Amino acid sequence: MSAVPPVSIAALRGVRLPSGAVVDIALDGDEVLAVVPVGTPLPETVGETLDLDGYVVTAAGAEPHAHLDKSQSWDAIQPPFGDLERAIESWHAFAVTLDEDDTFERARSTALRMLASGITAVRTHVDLLRGEDALAGVRALVRLRDELSALMDIELVALGGPTVADDVFEAALDLGVDLVGGAPHLADDPLADLERLVALARRRDVGLDLHTDESLAGADTLAAYARAVTGWHRSRSAGHCVRLSMMPAADLAALAADIRAADIGVIALPITNLYLQGWGTDHATPRGIAPIGRLKAAGVRVAAGADNVRDPFNPVGRCDHLETASLLVSAGHLAPDDAVDAVTSGAREVMGLPFAGPVAGARADLVAVRAASLGETVAFASADRVVIHRGRLVSRTTVSTRTASPVRAAAPATTP
Numbered sequence: 001m002s003a004v005p006p007v008s009i010a011a012l013r014g015v016r017l018p019s020g021a022v023v024d025i026a027l028d029g030d031e032v033l034a035v036v037p038v039g040t041p042l043p044e045t046v047g048e049t050l051d052l053d054g055y056v057v058t059a060a061g062a063e064p065h066a067h068l069d070k071s072q073s074w075d076a077i078q079p080p081f082g083d084l085e086r087a088i089e090s091w092h093a094f095a096v097t098l099d100e101d102d103t104f105e106r107a108r109s110t111a112l113r114m115l116a117s118g119i120t121a122v123r124t125h126v127d128l129l130r131g132e133d134a135l136a137g138v139r140a141l142v143r144l145r146d147e148l149s150a151l152m153d154i155e156l157v158a159l160g161g162p163t164v165a166d167d168v169f170e171a172a173l174d175l176g177v178d179l180v181g182g183a184p185h186l187a188d189d190p191l192a193d194l195e196r197l198v199a200l201a202r203r204r205d206v207g208l209d210l211h212t213d214e215s216l217a218g219a220d221t222l223a224a225y226a227r228a229v230t231g232w233h234r235s236r237s238a239g240h241c242v243r244l245s246m247m248p249a250a251d252l253a254a255l256a257a258d259i260r261a262a263d264i265g266v267i268a269l270p271i272t273n274l275y276l277q278g279w280g281t282d283h284a285t286p287r288g289i290a291p292i293g294r295l296k297a298a299g300v301r302v303a304a305g306a307d308n309v310r311d312p313f314n315p316v317g318r319c320d321h322l323e324t325a326s327l328l329v330s331a332g333h334l335a336p337d338d339a340v341d342a343v344t345s346g347a348r349e350v351m352g353l354p355f356a357g358p359v360a361g362a363r364a365d366l367v368a369v370r371a372a373s374l375g376e377t378v379a380f381a382s383a384d385r386v387v388i389h390r391g392r393l394v395s396r397t398t399v400s401t402r403t404a405s406p407v408r409a410a411a412p413a414t415t416p
Contacts, residue, residue: 006150006392010047012366014038015057017358018337018374025057025358030390032362050386050393055368056377058340059357060387061119061321062347065209065239065267065305067159068107068124068144069137072310079312083279084214087312088186094312096131103140110309111148113319116397118367120389121153123209123351125181126172128160134168135175142176151394155351157181157209162193166200173204179235180204183211185219194221198228207235207352213243216277216288223255226262235352237265239307242273242288244295252291256298265301265350268292268342270327272307272314289332292342303347304328304339321347322369322381329378336378364391 012025017035026033026042033043070091079090107124114122126137138158145154158172159181169180180201187193194210201208208229212222222238229236238259244252244266259266268290278285292302306324309317317323321343328339348356348365356363370384371377387395 006389006394008047008392009050009364009388010045011042011049012052012057012368013049014051014053015055015358015368016373018056018058018340020373023358027364027388027391030364032358032360032364032366034360035358047391048393052368052386054370054372055384055386056371056374057358057366057368058374058377059344059348059362060121060365060367060389061114061117061343062121062303062351062353063114063119063305063321064123064237064265064303064347064351065269065307066110066114066122066124067126067308067311067313068110068122068141069103069126070308070311070313071110072106074310074312074315077312081279081315084276084313087276090312092130095127095129098129098136100136100140103137104143107141107144108147110319111144111152111154115148115152115387116385116395117318117320117322118369118385118387118395119152119319119321120365120367120387120394121155121348121351121353123155123157123179125157125159125209126177128158128164128168128172134164135171138172138175138177145176152389153353155179159183159211162187162189162196166196169200170204173206179207179209181209181211183214185211185213185215185221190219190221191224194224194228198225201234202232205234207237209235209237209239211240212238214240214273216242216246216286218243222264223258226255226258226264229264230258230262235265236263237267237303237350239267239305240269240273241266241290242277245288245291252294253298256295256300259295260299263301265303266290266292266295267347267350268302268304268328268332269307270304270324270331271317274327274331275314275316287331289328291332292328293332293334293338296338301346301350302342303350304332304342305347320381322378325378326381336375339378340374365389
C-alpha cells in the first residue's frame with residue numbers, strides 16, 4: 001500500500017451497472033449527479049475522469065458489525081480452536097495485556113484493508129476492557145476514526161458485559177463512542193442486562209447495537225429487545241440472531257412482525273457464525289446464519305457483515321464485503337444481487353447512513369470491480385478495484401498477472 005491524497009472525481013466512463021447497462025456517471029462533489037448511456041453528454045463538474053471499461057459499479061461496501069480492536073490478534077494469542085465460550089476466554093486473557101498503540105495499529109491495518117476492498121463505512125464494536133485501563137481500546141479507535149475521517153466513515157459501539165459498570169459506559173460515550181452495545185444473551189440474567197443497556201442508551205439518547213441470540217438454542221433476547229425499543233427514535237440493530245434460523249416458520253413470522261414494528265435492523269454474520277458453531281458435534285454438524293432472506297421478505301431491514309478478522313472468534317477473513325456476499329449465496333441461499341445489497345445499500349440503511357450508489361441524487365460512495373457482470377463480481381471478487389468515498393478516489397488496486405505461454409509437448413520419439 002502507498003499513500004496518496006484523495007482525488008476529486010468528476011466522471012466515470014464506460015462502467016457497467018448491476019443491471020448490465022453500460023453507462024457514464026457524473027459526480028458533483030459527494031453526490032451522483034447523472035447516470036446516462038455511454039456517449040451521452042455529461043454535465044461539467046470539477047475533478048478527474050476515470051475510464052472504467054470492464055468494471056462493474058455498485059454502492060461502496062459497508063461493514064455493519066466489526067471488531068477492529070480484536071482484529072489480527074490471532075497470531076499473538078494463538079488461541080485454541082473452538083466455540084464461542086473458548087474464544088471469549090482466550091480474548092479476555094489476552095485483553096488485560098493490551099495497550100492503546102498496539103490496538104490502534106492492528107485496527108488501522110484492518111480498516112485500510114477494508115478500504116482497499118471497497119468498504120467506505122464501518123461500524124465497529126470496541127470492548128470496555130477488564131483491568132486498570134478499561135478505555136484503552138476506546139481511545140485507540142477514536143484516534144483511528146479521526147485519522148481516517150477523510151477516507152471512510154467509522155462508527156463506534158461500546159461493548160461491555162454485565163460486570164462493566166454504567167460509569168465506564170458513560171466514560172466511553174464521553175470520549176466519543178456513538179452507540180451502546182452488549183451481549184445480553186450471555187449474561188446470567190439476560191433480560192436484566194438487556195434492560196440495563198436499553199436504559200443506558202435512552203438516558204444518553206444514543207442508538208443501540210446489540211449482539212443477540214448468538215447460538216442455535218440459547219437465550220431469547222430479541223423479542224424482549226423489540227418490545228423495549230418499539231416507538232423509540234434512535235438507531236437500533238441486532239447482530240448474529242442465529243437462533244432465528246432454527247425457528248419454525250410460524251414462530252419466525254410472529255417474531256419478524258415484532259422486529260419490523262420495532263424497526264430493528266438485523267445483521268447476519270456468516271463467516272464468524274459458521275466458524276463458531278458445531279464444535280461439540282461429531283456428525284450432522286449444525287450451522288446457523290440469521291435468515292435475512294425471510295426477514296427481508298417480512299419487511300425487516302437487513303444487512304450482513306464479516307464480524308471478526310483473524311482473532312479468537314474467527315481465524316480467517318479477507319476484510320472484503322464480497323467475501324461476505326459470497327457466503328450469503330452459498331450458505332445463506334440468497335441470490336447474488338440480494339447478497340450484494342445486504343453488504344452495500346442494506347448495510348448503509350441499517351447503519352443509518354445516506355443512500356449511496358450509481359443512482360442520480362445518491363451519495364457518491366462507490367466501488368468498481370473488474371468483472372463482466374454482478375454475478376462474476378461476487379464469484380471471482382477481483383482485487384482490481386476503484387473505491388470512491390464522497391466523490392473522491394480514496395483507493396485503487398490494480399493487479400498484474402503474468403502466465404507462461406502454453407507450449408505444445410514434444411512428440412514422443414519413434415523407435416527405429
